Amino acid sequence: MEKIKIKVNGNEVEVSPGKTVLQVLKDMGIHVPVLCHYEPLMPQGSCRLCVVEDRGVLKTACTTPVEPNMDIKTDTPNVINSRKLVLQLLFSERNHYCMYCEVTGECELQDLGYEFGLDHFEFPTYERRFPVDNSHEFIMMDHNRCVLCRRCVRACSEVAGHFVLGEMERGIDTMIIADMDVPLGNxxxxxxxxxxxxxxxxxxxxxxSSYLGREVQSEIIYANCDMCPVGCGME
Ligand code: FES
Incomplete structure (x- = not known):
């Protein structure tokens, strides 16, 4: 198949048509942060973390196919600021207080927080409490930690072929549900x-596997007492 020419960060490259911008950037070794994207699931372009700039327009790299004359930029202030804003909004929605989380650092959202240097909540956090479904023998669903990437829903249907997980409601009220909204254990x-x-x-x-995340993940930081409920004032 005839290759097409595009520019990536100022360099002209020839790429195969049919690939997404994300695939091309990955092939070139260019890191693009993703959250909703997970191979081999179908890309859905919902988290907006993978945005890149093409001739002044922000586009999601995971869902945008390459086309001739694209001029992709992955590191402009517009791209970096947009990704960071998305991440700040995600952290303010639901409960993402990482220090009290069962996955103990084994978390892509937390990794992104480090990558973008987030050291405080930029926006007021959404205080509503969502349910925790502990009804299943092996699996716990804590809706407070959900970022609505729908990877679970897609994996359950596209990969496993089970079609158990789905979603209900809209926007901030969206909930991942099992069957017709029964406890996962039932x-x-x-x-x-x-x-x-x-x-x-x-x-x-x-x-x-809860609390069996990374073996060691510690560093000395200056306490931010706005966030800490203990109030010791220590380093
Ligand atoms: Fe592309 Fe989520 S990774 S929109």
Whole structure:
């Protein structure tokens, strides 16, 4: 198939038509942050973390196919600021207080927080409490940790072919549900565990692995007492 020419960060490259911008950037070794994207799931372009600039327009790299004359830029202030804003909004929605999370640092959202240097909540956090579904023998669903990437829903249907997980409501009220909104333990879940495997946060976890995240993840920081409930004032 005839290759097409595009520019990436000022360099002209020839790429195969049919690929997404993300695939091309990945082939070139250019890091692009992603959250909703997970191969081999179908890309859905919902988190907006992978945005790149093409001739002044922001586009999601994971869902945009390459086309002739694209002029992709991955590191402009517009791109970096947009990604950071998305991340700040995600952290302010639901409960993303990482220090109290069962996955203990084994979290893609937290990794992104480090990558973008987030050291405080930029926006007021959404205080509403969502339910925790502990009804399943092996899997716990904590909707407070969910970023609505829908990886679990897609993995359950596209990969496992089980069609157990789905979603209901809209916007901030969106909830991942099992079957017609029954507790996961009472649903037709086969305990394959794929949902926990693809979940980027602590929203769906294998109960037996909780608090077994990274062995060591510590560094000395100056306490930010706005966030800390203890109030010791120590380093
Ligand atoms: Fe592309 Fe989420 S990774 S929009």
């Amino acid at each position: 649903s037709s879940c086969t305990s394959c565990g794929l949902c926990a495997q693809v979940c980027p946060t602590g929203a769906i976890i294998d109960k037996r």
